[in-house]
Amino acid sequence: MDASAGVDSPDRVVDEPTPEQVRPLPGRSPSARPSSSTAHAGPRPGHRLVRAGAMVVATVVAVHVVVRLLEPYVPAVPIDVLRMIDVHREESLPTFVNTVLLIGLSFAVVLVLGLGRDPDDTPPGGRVGWSVVGLAALAMAADEALVLHERLLLPIGTLAASAGIETGSYRWILPGVVVAAIGVAVFVRWSVALPSGIRREFLLAMAIFATGALGVEAVSGWIDNSRGIGRLYHLVTGLEELLEMSGVLVAIHATTGMLSWSRTSSGALALRLAPRP
Numbered sequence: 401m402d403a404s405a406g407v408d409s410p411d412r413v414v415d416e417p418t419p420e421q422v423r424p425l426p427g428r429s430p431s432a433r434p435s436s437s438t439a440h441a442g443p444r445p446g447h448r449l450v451r452a453g454a455m456v457v458a459t460v461v462a463v464h465v466v467v468r469l470l471e472p473y474v475p476a477v478p479i480d481v482l483r484m485i486d487v488h489r490e491e492s493l494p495t496f497v498n499t500v501l502l503i504g505l506s507f508a509v510v511l512v513l514g515l516g517r518d519p520d521d522t523p524p525g526g527r528v529g530w531s532v533v534g535l536a537a538l539a540m541a542a543d544e545a546l547v548l549h550e551r552l553l554l555p556i557g558t559l560a561a562s563a564g565i566e567t568g569s570y571r572w573i574l575p576g577v578v579v580a581a582i583g584v585a586v587f588v589r590w591s592v593a594l595p596s597g598i599r600r601e602f603l604l605a606m607a608i609f610a611t612g613a614l615g616v617e618a619v620s621g622w623i624d625n626s627r628g629i630g631r632l633y634h635l636v637t638g639l640e641e642l643l644e645m646s647g648v649l650v651a652i653h654a655t656t657g658m659l660s661w662s663r664t665s666s667g668a669l670a671l672r673l674a675p676r677p
Contacts, residue, residue, distance in 0.1 A: 444653075444656055444657055444659070444660070445656050445659045445660065445661060445671060446508065446652065446653070446655075446656035446659070447653070447656070449504075449652075450649055450652055450653045450656070453501060453504075453649050453652070454646075454649055456497060457497065457501075457642065457645045457646065457649065458642075460485070460487070460493060460494050460497055461487060461494070461638050461641060461642045461645075463485050464485050464486060464487045464494065464634070464637075464638050464641075465634065465635060465638040467481075467482065467485055468482075468486075468631065468634035468635075468638075469631055469634070469635070472631075487637055487638055487640075487641040488620075488634075488637040488640075488641075490544070490547040494641055494645075495544055495545075497645065498544050498641070498644065498645050498648070499541050499544040499545050501645055501648040501649065501652070502537050502538070502540050502541035502544065502648055503537070503538070503541050504652055505533075505534075505537040505648055505651050505652050505655065506534045506535075506537040506538045506541070508652055508655040508656055509530050509531075509533050509534035509537065509655055510534060511659060511671070512530055512655060512658045512659065512673070513527060513530055513531065513534070515659065515671065515672060515673045523658055523673055524593050524594050524595060524598075524658075525590055525591070525593045525594050526590075526593065529590040529593075532586070532590075533655075536583070537651075576613065576614055577614060580610055580613075580614060583606075584606065587602065587606065591603070595657075597657065598654050598657050598658065601650060601651075601653060601654035601657065602651060602654045604650055605647045605648070605650035605651035605654060606647070606651075607647075608643050608646050608647035608650060609643065609644055609646075609647025609648065609651075610647075611643050612639070612640045612641070612642070612643025612644040612646075612647065613640070613643075613644050616636060616639055616640040616643060617640055619636055620633060620636045620637050620640055623636060657674065658673060658674055659671055659672070659673060659674055660672055660673070660674040660675070
């Protein structure tokens with residue numbers, strides 16, 4: 401037997417082991433890799449808050465609908481309670497929730513802008529575009545809190561009447577349609593630079609919100625003018641507010657999609673702009 405059979409000659413090529421053949425070190429999985437400066441950690445930021453917000457919205461709207469539907473059979477319900485839970489009253493709990501959601505959307509935009517302040521790390525869509533989104537959310541929150549669109553009823557009604565247009569008690573829908581059309585046109589141009597998933601979420605948010613704020617609002621106005629305020633009216637206004645607040649929640653979810661949690665090399669959790677696709 402050749403004594404050199406068990407000895408590798410210098411010219412012999414030894415195959416390197418595959419990753420599957422390497423035994424992992426104690427405490428490390430086979431797929432573990434050397435840590436880089438950062439690594440993705442956890443779900444999308446704000447995901448749990450959006451879920452909690454959805455539960456709050458569903459509860460508030462459900463309480464309004466149930467109490468209003470049972471009102472004829474429970475005449476002892478205090479008038480102050482009815483006013484507090486009424487989604488169509490501006491000074492009510494549902495209005496407060498909607499205002500908080502809109503402020504939350506503007507805060508999420510501030511996070512995107514703050515984390516993208518580095519010129520080399522500008523968020524997709526640009527700082528100007530995101531600033532417009534944040535300011536629009538703040539303006540809508542101010543409208544909810546200060547009842548601005550209700551204050552426009554008289555001058556808008558006067559202008560519409562002089563033009564021979566009958567608007568009923570929902571005169572603000574006319575300028576609302578104009579503002580919505582402008583907003584959609586601006587958004588479509590801006591959203592081209594967004595990641596496709598974020599763009600789809602924002603489009604869904606706008607569609608849901610507009611359906612409630614304009615479409616269902618017009619239906620509730622027609623019911624009010626033709627049949628008066630009754631159970632059908634309260635049911636439709638509940639749907640209207642549900643769609644509006646749901647649209648804001650989807651917009652918050654889309655905005656937080658621009659962010660991600662990361663762990664630094666020291667193990668600390670840090671909030672950063674999500675990596676570009």
